[in-house]
Amino acid sequence: MKVVVTGGAGFLGQMLIRALCERGRLTRTDGAQYAIEQIVSIDQAQTGRLFVDERVGYVVGDIANAQFLAHVLARDTDSVFHLAAVVSGAAEADFDLGMRVNLDGTRALLECCRAQATVPRVVFASSVAVFGGVLPVVTDDTYPRPATSYGVQKLIGEYLVGDYARKGFIDGRSLRLPTIVVRPGKPNAAASGFASGIIREPLAGVEAICPVDASTAMWVSSPASAITSMIHAHELPPEAWGGQRAINLPGIVVTVAQMLEALREVGGDAAAARVRMQRDETIAKIVATWPANFQPARAVAMGFARDADFRGIVRAYMEAMKAAG
């Protein structure tokens, strides 16, 4: 079978492709498992060192370009993991870019999916940014009122995935990912980027700035849990989703103070001392619109797992960094 991963050159995309290669198999529309023969990554640019496997190919192009997408998906794509997006801070700063990639891109992709020979399974990486405003707790029935253009665009993507699924064009599933911590590499334009930065940089001996108050709570997940959830979402039968194709993923709620405490426990006092609290109103304002306290009952019932605690996330990151040299 053929699998397409958009945003495949990014951090999560690379982890997903590696996990798919290790796994070797996925379930197709007929309910049976097949060997993954081909994985095609679509991304806007070729970044540094990419994961190599004989089954994996990398193409570079614009996801909002329908013709390009049609070439890549051809008519033989069985599964799509749609991770490509302009992140929250960038979509807020450049409205048109966000609309083009996050909305037009998703729509162009769904149209290509609809044109496949067999109905493809589509896993769409949405975000808790679909929620905004003051929300003491978010349940599966909380009305999504995004406070950012990124959140609006992701939510529209979810509704499209849902309607394409209802019409039988695709077998779609949307996952509202918590903030992913710890992301390796360089900071990106996501407003949530600091949450990784205040762990990653101090552990590497570099100073980091925390732009939000220590009392700020966030709903977070490790990268490993997010990847596990994406594959689990793909493997669940359509009946498990029914008419509701979007789901709040499990995560853990953690304050910045607790994150820094975990950093101290794992990295020592020297690491913790490398974080400087310096409020950035723009970032603090965006992050304040993201609720932190979820009750993802449906996802738990559907078998989605979550991380045990934040200390474990930091420890796993440090071990992965050591292993990578």
Add this chain to the structure above:
Amino acid sequence: MKVVVTGGAGFLGQMLIRALCERGRLTRTDGAQYAIEQIVSIDQAQTGRLFVDERVGYVVGDIANAQFLAHVLARDTDSVFHLAAVVSGAAEADFDLGMRVNLDGTRALLECCRAQATVPRVVFASSVAVFGGVLPVVTDDTYPRPATSYGVQKLIGEYLVGDYARKGFIDGRSLRLPTIVVRPGKPNAAASGFASGIIREPLAGVEAICPVDASTAMWVSSPASAITSMIHAHELPPEAWGGQRAINLPGIVVTVAQMLEALREVGGDAAAARVRMQRDETIAKIVATWPANFQPARAVAMGFARDADFRGIVRAYMEAMKAAG
């Protein structure tokens, strides 16, 4: 000031244009009232007899054609009432047409609005079809889960109107209209069309088929109330809307049995006898996804009015028909 009405040649569009001409004034972004100098109707086709006034012009064109829209709105449009849409039944039967008109059209219009010299007020006619599934009661916090493509497209329009408003591109307001009863003229492709047909046709001495069970409840509004609400929505200051730009409009809940009873009271036994109950699974299935019991607390607090009872709606329709000859 210049006002644009999309779908202006339709039934509600015509009523709105007439009401705007009678009123003569609207509030602009600066908060002051100005005389309406020009009303431009945009519609896909020129239909029969149109309301004539020296301030009103009619243009025919495709609302999804951005260039056409840019010509019509130019850069001097102060207010837009966006009523043009492919109705529910048609959008379900022709997915691509619904997406083109209801989604692309709305987006093209919003982009044109954004290009105006002053920030225009935009009133978007959304629908209770944004709700679906089994909902005993719909409050202002009920999660919209549309069960039709029409509902999805309207909901996406709402989210775009909300985000364009948040970004300051427009001063937008979305109204979730109840089913409008009684519509005059010929039946349209709306799944709700029968609700008008079972009153209109019998009163005109013609037989009508009712495709849903007598126990089916609906959330309805008279055309006059809908027009009053659209103008009220336009006139409310932006502060009244705040960050929540979509609203459930007040209406009245009525079962088909009660509608037929009102028909009998107003039109007599002969009229009531002209309705034949003949279930149509396709229509019954769509209508069953529309909740009927709303608690529109926010709209009531904001001064939106509702009809007194269904008998009054039928009576007003009969009087309007008599007056029109």
